[in-house]
Amino acid sequence: MSEQLVFRDRRGTNAVKWNSxxxxxxxxxxxxxxxxxxxxxxxxECVRKALRDAAEFGVFGYDFPPEAYNEAFIAWEKSHHGYETSPEWLRFSPGVVTGFYWLVRLLSEPGDAVLIQTPVYYPFMSAVEDQGRRLVKSELVNNGGVYSIDFEDFERKIVTENVRVFILCSPHNPIGRIWTREELSEMFAICRCHGVKIISDEIHHDFELFGHRHIPAGTVGDYDDMLVTVTAPSKTFNLAGLQNSFVILPDSAIREKFDAHVREVHINGGNSLGYIAAAAAYTGGxxxxxxxxxxxxxxxxxxxxxxxxxxxxxxxxxxxxxxxxxxxxxxxxxxxxxxxxxxxxxxxxxxxxxxxxxxxxxxxxxxxxxxxxxxxxxxxxxxxxxx
Ligand SMILES: Cc1ncc(COP(=O)(O)O)c(C=O)c1O
Structure with a gap:
């Protein structure tokens, strides 16, 4: 069943989209x-109800994430995208941007080259440059508004610039593509061949339009040792202000690095309301x-x-x-x-x-x-x- 959408006039609130x-x-x-x-x-409504109930209870002390938090996310990935993840692979980051900032840092050394496909969501660039890595761009080919990948350029840049990490935007913001399995397979094979790690930003993965289906990077092939995915309920259910994201780390060595980094920055988890909202959304949204x-x-x-x-x-x-x-x-x-x-x-x-x-x-x-x-x-x- 569909749920009636409730429009809100956000003028006069703190929404950055409309104010100041x-x-x-x-x-x-x-x-x-x-x-x-x-x-x-x-x-x-399931999210609003869960938050109303929590507000009514009124104690905002130290909480565990609800059990449904990981479970509902895992079930969602499986049923909506055919991606089987495991609870051990999942980690928290407040935002997807924070998540890929951390991952750029963990998967490369200062001065290393990091590849992006332009035009692309602008924090991809700052994640590289803010952290002293070298930005390498492979421009997408625009043919009358229809974008595709120049695989030759993609591989040439990887080789000549000695790229260590590739940040993939899948689906791709701003050009609106959902990459096909063939496109992903070709990019990943090139990355495998040249030892490039892949960070896949899949925050838009639930927006599958006009019959197109999102292919999670984790289902493309045997790339677990070189692939990390960052996603969130924030775009899907309009929860960005609650700051909950999932980092999916199938590889144990990368997980160890991630956990060590999280100990250093000491951001072990999010706020209770964010967990409640995400669990409710993936369960009933x-x-x-x-x-x-x-x-x-x-x-x-x-x-x-x-x-x-x-x-x-x-x-x-x-x-x-x-x-x-x-x-x-x-x-x-x-x-x-x-x-x-x-x-x-x-x-x-x-x-x-x-x-x-x-x-x-x-x-x-x-x-x-x-x-x-x-x-x-x-x-x-x-x-x-x-x-
Ligand atoms: C590709 C992409 N990644 C990440 C984000 C933002 O993620 P977060 O707010 O969780 O940091 C956006 C927001 O527009 C986005 O388009």
Whole structure:
């Protein structure tokens, strides 16, 4: 059964998507919030009920994670993605970004080269550069909005730059691809051949759209000794503020390194409410997820319809995964005018292609996890102000 989504107007709350936008670099505060990847819908009722019950009980002392926390996650991975994980492999990190920061540090030495595929979620770059590693980019090939991997470039960079670690974004934010088993197999075989460890960021893995199916890196083949996966309930169930992520470490030597690192930084676990919310979501949130997937598909179709009519030269990449639409407005705006056009003229707070480290100077990333009214309003503003 599907669950009715509950829209919340987040203006006047502390939501970074909608408020104090000038504090974080936008031109003013009253823009339509369509940038950061969270949703304008309340989390599933099962989550809200579990949190209400905990609040009512009212004791927020030192707690174990509920037993259902790992169990429900393991069951979810198995039933939704065919990925069999084991309780011994699972570790906590507050966020997926924190998780891959730690893993870059553990799997490489200062000065080592780390490969990413651009354009990509911008903390991939900072995780490498903030920690004194060398950033190596393999640009994805954009053919009329449809992205693919240049395997020759991927392998050449690994060899010539002596890459030690590859950070995979799967599904890929911002270009919306769900990588096929064949694509993953080819990348992983190249990594195996050159001794490259893989960090797979699968935070968007539950956003499988228009019949596309996510392939967990852990199901691609025999790569357990060189593969770690980081994922979370945060994107799936809109729980980012509760800060719970899973690091999946099938290899015992990597687990030992991870555990030693966690002892050093002394972040052994999260807060009780985050555990409760995650356990409830993985146990009872499937119907809610069905509704959000339908909404994202409908909003994608709506945006395409509106832009096809009003801005026919805009190129929208096919949306296979994530809830983020990737739109090339190069036919209408010059790179240097992007910010002014989007913020001053259209009144939109979006992510810009230039943030993602690749060749996307005129792209915008639009968050579709909202109402049709807001998507319509954004489309109208784009059409009225760009033609
Ligand atoms: C690919 C990817 N990884 C990680 C994150 C954020 O993870 P967290 O908030 O758990 O650090 C995002 C958020 O948009 C993302 O798109």
């Amino acid at each position: 936008l000038s504090r974080i670099g936008f031109c003013r505060d009253d823009l339509l919030g369509m940038w950061v990847a969270d949703m304008d819908f309340a989390s599933p 499937a119907g809610w997820l069905r509704s959000i997937l339908r909404t994202v598909e409908e909003n994608d179709a709506l945006l395409r319809r509106r832009l096809a009519e009003g801005l026919p030269k805009a190129v929208i990449s096919p949306l296979e995964g994530t809830y983020l639409s990737w739109v090339d407005l190069g036919a209408y705006i010059a790179p240097e005018d992007m910010k002014k056009a989007m913020e001053d003229r259209c009144g939109l707070a979006l992510d810009y292609g230039s943030q993602f480290g690749g060749n996307a100077p005129c792209h915008i990333r639009i968050n579709l996890a909202t109402t049709a009214e807001i998507i319509n309003e954004a489309a109208t503003r784009l059409i009225e102000n760009l033609v």
